[in-house]
Amino acid sequence: MKLKRLLALLMVFGVIAAACGGSDDDSASEETDTTAAAAEESSDDDAMEEEDDAMEDDSPEPAAEIATDFGVTEDEIRVGINADLSGPFAALVSEIVESQVVYWEMVNEAGGIAGRNVVPVILDSGYATDKGIENYEELAQESEEGVLMISENTGSPITAAIAEDANDDNILVIPLSWASLWPAEENSAILGKQTTYCAESMNGVEWLKNKVEGDGKEAKLAIISRPGEYGEDGHVGAQLAAEALGIEIVYNGKGEVAGDDRTAVISQLVESGATMVWTTVTPGELADVFGQAVSQGFEADWSGNGPSFSYPALLPTDLAPAFDQYYWQSGYNTVWNGNDSPGMQQLVSEMTARRPDAVLSDSYITGWIEGIMVQTILEQAAAAGDMTREGVVAAAQDVTVDFMGLAPNQAFFGEYNDILVRESYIFDIDATAFDLQPLSAGTGSSGLIPIEEGYVGSALASYVFDGPCI
Amino acid sequence: MSFGRPLLRTSYEADAAILPTWFQKGSAIVALLGVTLMALGFGPLEAIPKFLLGNTWINPVTITVVFAIAALGINILVGVTGQVSLGHAFFMGTGAYTAVMLGGNVGEEESWKACVPFHDNMGLLAEQGECGLGLPIWIWLPASGVVAAAIGVLVSPAAVKVRGLYLAIVTVGLVFIGLHLGRMLPEWAGDFESGRKWPKLDLRLWKEETPLVEMTEDGKWFGLIHLSEEQKQFFFLFSIMLLMLWFAKNLVRSRTGRALQAIRDRDVAAEVMGVPEFKYKRIGFAISSAYAGIAGALFASLNGRVSPVDFGLLLSVDFIAILLIGGAGTIAGTMLGTVFVELLPEVVEKFTAWMATKLDAGGPVGLISNFLLTEGGEGDFGPISIATVAPGWPMSTFQWNFVIYGVLIVVFLIFEPLGLFGVWLKVRNYWKGWPFSY
Amino acid sequence: MIIFWQTLAKAIALGSIYAIMGLSFVIIFKGTQVLNFAAGALSMAGALFMSILVVDRGFPFLPFTNPLAPADGETAGLALWIVHLVIVLMIAALMGLVIERVAIRPMVGQPLFAMAVITLGLEIAIRPFNLDATAISGRSIGVPWGTETWEIGGAIFPKSYLAAVVAAAIAFVAVFFFYRSRFGVAMRAVAFDQEAAMAQGINVGRVFAIAWALGAALAVLGAIFFAMSPWPPAGTVSLEIHPIWVFRVLPVIILGGLDSVAGAVAGGLIIAIFEIFAGQYLSQWTSILGPGYSTIVPYLVMLVVLLVRPYGLFGTEEIRRV
Known part of the structure; x- marks a missing residue:
């Protein structure tokens, strides 16, 4: 009796395993299908994306010439997001993350960066420092599961907690924090954006x-x-x-x-x-x-x-x-429909087209700004032929990011007094x-x-x- | 070694042994060996934690080891002495801050002077978070236990007098007072939110440059075996835990341990038997606090950075949950409870992530995934959200983890008051009598 | 002098809210010997129902619109608001009944501590749903008088102060009469000795149910009046404040004694007076006492009182027979 039950159980497991195994292949093929479809779609889109296409053409196309280490494969760039999605700032941060995700949808449809799709890897810290550190370690691991850079790290406390490690690991981090510590020279991998x-x-x-x-x-x-x-x-x-x-x-x-x-x-x-x-x-x-x-x-x-x-x-x-x-x-930046700049037009049209049910929010601008920063830096890194973590940090030294009217344009490295953004809203x-x-x-x-x-x-x-x- | 019936003891030594039966001895050896091999990355054994917790599984497991030390402490107070305390987080904090004061970074001057708040003309703390003596671990680790125990004795006049739920609430007050102290003393605690840095785990004889045993870089250990930083920390902390485990097990068998249990079972009767109630309650308090202090120091060092808010009430509640889910009063139960409470959220998270990859898979797994998960699209339902939508229904795994945690506490208390240890007893008794039902 | 009167009014109003909350704890403890740690999540859920009913014009859990609700863009009048308050209190009582039946009844005869921890488990399990319902960090409960104040001789008193005092008075009178009723007597008998009460023909299960229904309703009442304009979340149910403020009520019931109705009221007022007056009149010593020192004043008062009287000011001393 018992033996029979055991056998039955084993068979069930076998069936499940087979189903998993078989379906793995299915999903993989489906994925490639969707990317292909996305690529087709992108050809008949609006002016903004053509601009992205244009940028795309400038960057060196053959993937083999670009040096990579972690978080970048032949067709993917993994970008980490260590966000507070369930803590005290969840409402705000989830909107920021959502708009950054939309930004990557837009970029990927236009051909991605250096021919690769940007894949955001989103982890929830709940604004708890220990959980935030744990998430950072997961994102920073030196394997195929690691990421190239962290495009959003919620909060001053968590950023302060990981700053030293990030500097050591050469992982570029964009903090969601405007503390005046970030533009300082010793924080070579922390990219303080906007004013302090x-x-x-x-x-x-x-x-x-x-x-x-x-x-x-x-x-x-x-x-x-x-x-x-x-x-x-x-x-x-x-x-x-x-x-x-x-x-x-x-x-x-x-x-x-x-x-x-x-x-x-x-x-x-x-x-x-x-x-x-x-x-x-x-x-x-x-x-x-x-x-x-x-x-x-x-x-x-x-x-x-x-x-x-x-x-x-x-x-x-x-x-x-x-x-x-x-x-x-x-x-630190303008509000939803606060001005008529090209950046605002792009943001409003893309968000409205892709997330018609989402509620109006000023936080979308912050996510968009993070997206623009990451894209500019990664394209610079690709142009220099070095998309390793170190290469990305180096690329951030050279860029001046144009926020298209959403926020003051900014360079990130130099004398503290020179690079400090002084404009506020x-x-x-x-x-x-x-x-x-x-x-x-x-x-x-x-x-x-x-x-x-x-x-x-x-x-x-x-x-x-x-x-x-x- | 007797292969006789499990509860038949023929000598006093056998009855008082730490592991009285051959089965317990055997399983202890197997468990130790298993854990060691697993941490060394022995493929077949590592497959289990890798599957459940992902590639970085050793990080949560190391934290669990530290929590096990603190859980042993709360077990001595709540499980053995019967005094309900929600103040464990406070004593962990005490230990952690002792550690950082003794072992922390040395400021400009190598003295306590650095600890005196020095305000510059802007009213800012000039040497904030830079106060410490830079002493080695063999001083600060025991000291954190001793100081926590001393503070435990200090507050015990209020604690030994009150009973039952009154004590539980008094200790809640302790946690809030601790948080306030954290705010008041930034030169000790560092920034209230982002905290300050803790001494790294390594063993030095004094303040020499190269540590005797280093645990901060990958490399050869003792010139023998190549280990990663995480593995080194794990082995170090695991051996400390074994030491603490051995002490806790011995304590229960000692005169003090028996006195504590007498107070738990009936305080009046204990006093009649000549066990001074207040004295032993105080001892129980002190020992439990010492465990908490040591665990707190290790926890903070392992994290590298901790802030006062991390030693809040929820941390205390964690330990009560560990006891109740594991089974109060037993060491094995405490261990089971710690593993369960600390690792379950990680497992749930990893499992959800795994299911998310199967959404389009079809078959039974795909069906279940589709039923449970939602990406937030039109007509997509399911209680667990994997999209980045704002808080709201459906909820994220992070939130579901809290729900699961709370429900587990309730369910265990209702259906299995002895916790996981009770489940084990049932299983054991079933097989003891097998094939008869009793 | 103006400042003194304003401070006193604030202390009395806060004390009234503490008293309502304290009564909730005492009723539940008296009836079922459970210290209700779930009060925070429970009361916040109730306050959110109020917001859903009055502001969203919906109905908790159900996809109906609330037929009684004020028209879009208008706040409810006083009478309508009170009607909604009563509805919410009834829903709260129902929640209390469910919790009692599901989680507390199976635990009869278990140690006090185990029962208290069950409620702690409930608190943890309910809290995420509250977070879920707020979605953003604040939610108005649509109070008709909003932030309005009275000015008497230069001193300014928010109308919510009076509302809190009135609510506490009504709650106290209701509990007082309940105590004199058949159920109240039954409850006191059960509190004294469950088995003996059962032998006398008292339906202990029903006493449990009533205690939880009443306790849950009182907890929600307290939370709703705490969500009014002058208190921390400023006229809202707030994720930052509401889940944790219940821990500030613990010193109140300890001070008064876990099982004393009069003690809850006295404890509430004493604690609030200490807290608010310390905040007002010791503020020039903040640099010594530390920022936010008034938050821990209740705990310090509690510790001092317990050193002198281990069962609170009005609590029943446990007689320990050898």
Whole structure:
């Protein structure tokens, strides 16, 4: 009896194994079919892709001439994404990753890079540092399962945790973090994009000062920040600007937005009599401090580093009218349909065509920017005939990336003070315009209305950095 | 060596032996040999972890070894002494920070001076995260255990007085106080979120350049055998774990161990028998904390970088889950539980990734994959998302892992209160009586 | 002086919410001897239902639209909002019943700790579904009074403060009368000795069910009032705050005593007063106390009280017979 059962079981396993084995071949052939189909499709697409084709023609075609090590095969380039898809920034980051995936769909249909398709390898860190390190090790392994470079690494903490390893392993990493550490020379493999928290704060404080003084009030600054690299970086920038512009700091809440009860910060802020507030916090913390301060009758103009405010988290709340009235958002690039640049047209048309059901989001721009960076660098590496990990890091030294109007163009290596991007963006919040529609609708807004694009304050323009602010 | 009936002991020595039966002795040897061969990359044996955990399987397995040490500690407190604590993460943190203070990077000056917060004119910590004495592992590892034990004794006045659930909640408070200390002392803990660097695992006699036993690079070990960095770390940590295991096993057989068990079974009765309750509770607390401290130090060193938020409540809950799923009060159960709780999420993740490759495969596997997974397209259903869609239904494997974890705790408690060890007992008893049912 | 009154009002309002949450713990502990660690996930799920009903005009789990909901773009009036609140509390009670039947009933007679850990397992298992339902990090619960405030003699009081106090008062009175009712007496008998109660003809299973239904409803009530404008997530159910704030209520029930209804209310107020006043009046010493020090004030108060009274201020001391 028992023996029979065992035999039956074995047979079932055999059948399954056979099915797996047989089907493997099927899927492989199907894959090649789809790529072929994709290649055909690409011929009858819009102007943007023709441009990509043109770029494609410039790069050396025969694959054999390009040196490779890990993550690159005859027809594939594996690019790693170590993203927070289930942690506190999941909503934001999943949209960024989605738009980067769309970017690769577009590039692959246009023939890929050096004749190879770009395959994103996406791992979820949940914003936990240990999981992030584990993911990095998986992506960085020196085998056919490793990747060529990491096109997105969510968060300052995880980037700080892997930075040294990445520099040693020669794996190029684009962090989703604007800490002022990344442009520094010792971080040869970390590609800080756009301006830094520190520089952004200097711009933001100067803009706020002009706003407050334009309204006929005296500029008295309160700075509040959370503990950690992000908080400190933004905080230092605000202090530098205050020093340079001679603004009185009436409350200096450095690293004090911590824990779950923030009564202490709020009471000191309200008592300080500040007329302008600079925040380097998270949206949840901002809602708490801002909401309670406003409810106690505290009236000032608020702004803060980009990650302090989040329209999907804060504009559906009861505080939306207060944010509309008192808060100005600062950022590193433009917003969805924020301008008419070729980059924006490409992004909007591609996203709308490929993800008609996706909801409107400003985060798509960040993903697109990462895509543009990676493509430019990899094409440079291919042109130099060296698509090894080391070759990619070397290629990043030579490029100046053209973001086609989505963000200021940027080179990544050189003297800290020379390569630092100084432009930031400032937005008015319009709670009544806030309306998140599917892309196919073609309408809607994130509620952020650009006031200043590529703003550089006088304090930042003349400030000479000899290294990171922290 | 007796080949007689399993529970028939003919001498006191046999009864008190660490591995009383030939079967246990044999399986211990087989397990040790198996693990060693597996870690050395012996093909047929390595096939199993490779299949379940992928090529980088040794990383999660090494972490599991470290967690096993901490789990042995919580077993002494909860399983043997019967005192429920959710504060294990706090003691792990204590150990970790002791390790980094003693063994961490030496700042500008080679002294404690580097640890005094020095603010520059911007109000910034100048030497942040650079404070440590650079001492070798044979000092900082035992010290992390000793300091954690000392702190355990320090808080024990509050802990020994309260009972049952009150104790559980007091220890929750301990974890939150620990997090606050982490925020208050950046010169110790480094950045609150990204933490600071930990001393790397290698054995030095003092502060000499070349370590006696290095574990940070691939290469020959003792001039004998070529091992990768990960393999070296694994063997080192595994031998520490065996040492701790041996100590824990011995503790339970000692006078102290019997006193602790008496308190677990009935504290009043224990006191009547002449076992001073508070004293032994304190001892249990201290030993458990020492285990946690050592595990915390190793965990942080292995990761290379840890932040205060990593020693949060969820870490404590992990250990309670390990005990309950494995079977509280038994060493074998603790080991089983650790392996299960720590490696299951990895297995689920790898399995999902494997299924994702079979989506278009057809056949039964393809059908099941299609049923469970969804890429987020039109009409594609299934509870597990493999696409990069925003959080929302369907959920990612990361989220499903939490659900599975929670449900497992509930299911084990309801159906198998003795945990995996209980399952093993049932299997053993079945075969003991075979072919009769009892 | 204005600041003092504002601080006091804030402390009392927060204390009221702690008290509601504390009552939830006490009722469940009294009825079934379980410390409900699942309260965080459970209460957040309830608050999300409120958001789904009132703001999304939908219905949890079901693809129906909510016929009672206010029209698109309008917030519910007070009466309509309260109707929805009652519906949500009923759904919450149902969830409590299900949890009791599935996870708690099979565990009768097991050690207290095992039962508490079961709820911890539930907490971990339910939490991802909450994350899933929020999708973005904040969700409004459509409070009719929003962020409105009253101004009395220069001091500003959010309307939500009064709402929280009223809700706590109603909850306390309801629990008080429940205690005097047949079921309440039965529950107290069960709390004293399950077997003896059963021998007296009390349906212990029903007492368990009622305790969980009532406890779950109270937990959700607390969470909804905690999701109003002046509190941390600022008028939203928030992923950052709601899953963990239940751990801030633990000192409350320890201080009052795990099985004391009056203790829950007193404990809530005491803890909140310490927390808020410490935050307000010790703020110039932040550099010594550390940023966010007021968060751990409840735990410190709890530790001190336990050193003096190991069963809390009002808890029943376990009589240990030899």
